[in-house]
Amino acid sequence: MPTVIIDGKELTVDKGTNLIEACRALGLEIPHFCYHPGLPVVGQCRMCQVEVEGQPKLAIACATEAADKMVVRVHSERAVKARKAVLEFLLLNHPLDCPICDRGGECPLQEYTMAHGPGKSRFAEQAIDKVHRTKARPIGPYVIFDAERCVLCTRCVRFCKEVPGTAELGVIQRGDRSEIGLFPGKQLDNPLSGNVIDLCPVGALTSRDYRFKSRPWDLVARVDTTCALCSTGCSITMDVRYLKARREVLRVRPRVNKAVNTYWICDQGRFGFHFIHDEARLRAPSVREDGHRRSLSWDEALGRTARGLAEALRAGAGTVGVIASSRLTNEEAYLLQRFARDVLRTPNLDFRLRPEQEPTGDRKLDVLRHADQTPNTRGLRAIGLLPGAGGLGVAEMLAAARDGRLKALLVIEEDPLGDPRWAGPGQEAFARLDQIAVADLFLTRTGEAGHVVFPARSYAEKEGSFTNAEGRVQRVRPAVEPPGQIWSLAEILGGLARHLGTPFPMLGPREAFEALVREVPAFAGMGYEALDPVGLPLSGNGKGSAG
Amino acid sequence: MSAPAYEKVILRNLQDPGYRGTLAEYRARGGYSGLPKALQLQPQEVIDLVKQSGLRGRGGAGFPTGLKWDFVPKDLALTKYVAINGDEGEPGTFKDRQLLEQEPHPIIEGTVITAYAIGAHVAYIYVRGEFVEGAKVFQRALEEAYAAGFLGKNILGSGFDLDFYMHRGAGAYICGEETGLLESLEGKRGQPRLKPPFPAVKGLFGKPTVVNNVETVSNLPPILVGGPEWYAGIGVPPKNTGTRIFSISGHVERPGNYELPLGLPLRELIFEHAGGIRGGRQLKAVIPGGASSPIFTPAHLDVKMDFDSVAAAGSMAGSGGVVVMDETTCLVRVARVIAHFFAHESCGQCTQCREGTAWLHKMLTRIDEGKGRPEDLEVILDVCDNMKGKTICVLSDAAAMPIESYIKHFRDDFEHHIRGGACPTGMA
Ligand SMILES: Cc1cc2nc3c(=O)[nH]c(=O)nc-3n(C[C@H](O)[C@H](O)[C@H](O)COP(=O)(O)O)c2cc1C
Ligand code: SF4
Ligand code: SF4
Ligand code: FES
Numbered sequence: 001m002p003t004v005i006i007d008g009k010e011l012t013v014d015k016g017t018n019l020i021e022a023c024r025a026l027g028l029e030i031p032h033f034c035y036h037p038g039l040p041v042v043g044q045c046r047m048c049q050v051e052v053e054g055q056p057k058l059a060i061a062c063a064t065e066a067a068d069k070m071v072v073r074v075h076s077e078r079a080v081k082a083r084k085a086v087l088e089f090l091l092l093n094h095p096l097d098c099p100i101c102d103r104g105g106e107c108p109l110q111e112y113t114m115a116h117g118p119g120k121s122r123f124a125e126q127a128i129d130k131v132h133r134t135k136a137r138p139i140g141p142y143v144i145f146d147a148e149r150c151v152l153c154t155r156c157v158r159f160c161k162e163v164p165g166t167a168e169l170g171v172i173q174r175g176d177r178s179e180i181g182l183f184p185g186k187q188l189d190n191p192l193s194g195n196v197i198d199l200c201p202v203g204a205l206t207s208r209d210y211r212f213k214s215r216p217w218d219l220v221a222r223v224d225t226t227c228a229l230c231s232t233g234c235s236i237t238m239d240v241r242y243l244k245a246r247r248e249v250l251r252v253r254p255r256v257n258k259a260v261n262t263y264w265i266c267d268q269g270r271f272g273f274h275f276i277h278d279e280a281r282l283r284a285p286s287v288r289e290d291g292h293r294r295s296l297s298w299d300e301a302l303g304r305t306a307r308g309l310a311e312a313l314r315a316g317a318g319t320v321g322v323i324a325s326s327r328l329t330n331e332e333a334y335l336l337q338r339f340a341r342d343v344l345r346t347p348n349l350d351f352r353l354r355p356e357q358e359p360t361g362d363r364k365l366d367v368l369r370h371a372d373q374t375p376n377t378r379g380l381r382a383i384g385l386l387p388g389a390g391g392l393g394v395a396e397m398l399a400a401a402r403d404g405r406l407k408a409l410l411v412i413e414e415d416p417l418g419d420p421r422w423a424g425p426g427q428e429a430f431a432r433l434d435q436i437a438v439a440d441l442f443l444t445r446t447g448e449a450g451h452v453v454f455p456a457r458s459y460a461e462k463e464g465s466f467t468n469a470e471g472r473v474q475r476v477r478p479a480v481e482p483p484g485q486i487w488s489l490a491e492i493l494g495g496l497a498r499h500l501g502t503p504f505p506m507l508g509p510r511e512a513f514e515a516l517v518r519e520v521p522a523f524a525g526m527g528y529e530a531l532d533p534v535g536l537p538l539s540g541n542g543k544g545s546a547g
Numbered sequence: 548m549s550a551p552a553y554e555k556v557i558l559r560n561l562q563d564p565g566y567r568g569t570l571a572e573y574r575a576r577g578g579y580s581g582l583p584k585a586l587q588l589q590p591q592e593v594i595d596l597v598k599q600s601g602l603r604g605r606g607g608a609g610f611p612t613g614l615k616w617d618f619v620p621k622d623l624a625l626t627k628y629v630a631i632n633g634d635e636g637e638p639g640t641f642k643d644r645q646l647l648e649q650e651p652h653p654i655i656e657g658t659v660i661t662a663y664a665i666g667a668h669v670a671y672i673y674v675r676g677e678f679v680e681g682a683k684v685f686q687r688a689l690e691e692a693y694a695a696g697f698l699g700k701n702i703l704g705s706g707f708d709l710d711f712y713m714h715r716g717a718g719a720y721i722c723g724e725e726t727g728l729l730e731s732l733e734g735k736r737g738q739p740r741l742k743p744p745f746p747a748v749k750g751l752f753g754k755p756t757v758v759n760n761v762e763t764v765s766n767l768p769p770i771l772v773g774g775p776e777w778y779a780g781i782g783v784p785p786k787n788t789g790t791r792i793f794s795i796s797g798h799v800e801r802p803g804n805y806e807l808p809l810g811l812p813l814r815e816l817i818f819e820h821a822g823g824i825r826g827g828r829q830l831k832a833v834i835p836g837g838a839s840s841p842i843f844t845p846a847h848l849d850v851k852m853d854f855d856s857v858a859a860a861g862s863m864a865g866s867g868g869v870v871v872m873d874e875t876t877c878l879v880r881v882a883r884v885i886a887h888f889f890a891h892e893s894c895g896q897c898t899q900c901r902e903g904t905a906w907l908h909k910m911l912t913r914i915d916e917g918k919g920r921p922e923d924l925e926v927i928l929d930v931c932d933n934m935k936g937k938t939i940c941v942l943s944d945a946a947a948m949p950i951e952s953y954i955k956h957f958r959d960d961f962e963h964h965i966r967g968g969a970c971p972t973g974m975a
Binding site for chain 1: 936
């Protein structure tokens, strides 16, 4: 492992580490535009020039591997002048519209200019000869391009070529006429297109979704969590601000996780979160009476449900079924399977409604997205949210309901009646059930058929963990408050147990996780804190005990 | 007064006014007798022989040809390529054009020798897009060479195979830079690559590649025939051997291509071979090696025109394009025109070059139009300094260094413009 000396400080790094990363390890930022650790090095912007002893020319830090005994001077007079010059060159034709630019406040060009740049422009051609270009042109469903702000780092071009492999963007023309552009007939519409917004070191590529919504300094929280929109489980940060006295998620950005998503997330994960703030979210429990839905208190709703369940239980063992979603956290799943076993005393428990949830075959839609659009299938399987001995799966539960063997059904965050595969058998089955209790974010088809409907929390309101398709257990954190008084699933289960008069422990997410660690071998040895920042893999095959 | 005559190596056949450069004519004058000699040697022997000849690249950098070949990995299993640079974009240079149009076979013969030496079985020539005639002639020559067995399978019964393809450029100077050329050959946007790796190690399609200029390889057949000692005896041995074609243009009586030994004094070039300054005017300035080279003044007339002497005098022999300017020339206008060229041709990937070339052009245009400011020259010189030695290829340096030299040697022209708002030479 080579030891370099950077501005007098010795540092030992892995072989192959470039000088930008080496400096970063020393807490020293070498300004750079074109370099990005997830993209091929092109050495174009020339912003990262440093002096390396014994080399006549300045070196670009991004393309210079740290070598043993290499002496690097980041702050030599020559290097500082060269970097200042690059900034001066970049600012010649820059519109300097920072006050109205979405990047303002989190723009490397702005930051470097404040820290290292020329104070004053020597460009006398400004008024007559400054290059003007297209502003605010939509180039895809999510991205707007402002050519004047572009510093031609080509990160966006390289990203589209290398990561999704779709290569919609290129540099058109040459010299100072160079401009980023779409190839003829193309749109920037690959499933990962939003990443160019984060990659762009200036405000040239901005989000049509986030545009003008906020300033970075309005954000009150950046919450590190895990995307729940497919089984890949990308590490994300939710940026939160106050809107009308409520916290609101403004945007979702990728968080570096070499084991999962490296530097990227898909457009679904980035832009698909708005449902959490949808007006149609359920905010209170309701009950169906004479074809109408009526809101009622949590206590009433839990009481009614408990009475229905108790009645079913009196008819014998195994008369109750539970269909749960693989959107549940590991901790929710743990509590739910205990609730089914200890309170409902039923082995009829399942989550498998879709073929993508089966653990076979290659389920990747592209470099990131997983065909299974739920975050925790693997976790539910490991925890055993599956039919117990002699228990019924989804199809069997519906069949049992149709011929009157199953009396009551709990459906958590799933919508079999809204799914063409299940709607047929489901309708008949649901018509015969004595008690249907549903918990979900919205009033689904299944919810409409439900006797009691509870509102549920979204992934932006839950705490706990998910296990992704690869078996990596990662933290989920609440970024916002639920839109109404919405109990957690743990509280709902606790409430039902109380009404049923069966003891059931009230466990918070951490305690539930610790119980999982004790009881489920695949989780053995994990610590809740140790899940940060990039998660931990399940041990063994992680396939769980049942199923 | 007739100019002294020197032995010609490359343009020898063209002294005969009836010569058309067909295969038959070339062979009738001893053409394609260097190739069989090479094929009888081991590839390494060919490399060593070329090293002994002292041949240096005629494309601009003057890099020793044999040494470049020697950098190519010797691993026989590796695919390797030869790329011949016929992009000839350097302003003031028009020698490769003449070779392509009038003497194509030595290029082919030299290319086969190069390919044999490094073990390549595919060669490309990249011909400047504007060379319509050259491309036509060269294509015909390729067909003749294939038909006669100098290209294709089992060349001259040696067991050595070579396919040679022509690729035409589309009007970008930067595609003459060797890695820009390779990108363009690969069908990509023509822009230079970050080096290392150098083409000899990782070139065309990622494989070891030798890039040589058209004129450079045209020297190889005579070197094989005459032997390295003979060649090294021409010019200024040991490091500046052989002849080169000087393209002389501008204010001389007889502009044209002149093949002369390396090391002739600039004075002899201009005043004897090119017939002196037109209309008996005074010499003012000379670009000695294409638009990229820093300028010379009459004080430089005794500089010997070889790689090392021109470099020692503060410029570069470059591509051999000699542009002569008489006393009616305003260096501000020259600077503006040349700055425009580089601003137009910068590929634009490096910040300093993309922005600097355009900025220089804007400032020089303003000065030329009489709107200069006293501080402009210092800003120009500082911008030049910020552009030099800091980019992926040397186009940025090539844009900055001449401008610096114009201001250094002809500061009066610039100051006059800035102070008086007009041109001292009265150039319109
Ligand atoms: C901007 C730029 C343009 C160039 N254009 C040409 C050209 O048109 N023809 C050429 O032979 N070499 C050109 N070169 C030099 C080539 O990069 C390379 O050095 C040369 O082709 C090598 O051949 P040689 O060793 O036989 O000279 C250019 C270099 C630069 C930096
Ligand atoms: S748009 Fe942004 S990412 Fe793309 S080249 Fe310009 S500055 Fe770089
Ligand atoms: S120096 Fe200029 S021409 Fe050369 S690679 Fe950089 S931008 Fe392109
Ligand atoms: S970051 Fe090194 S050249 Fe751009």
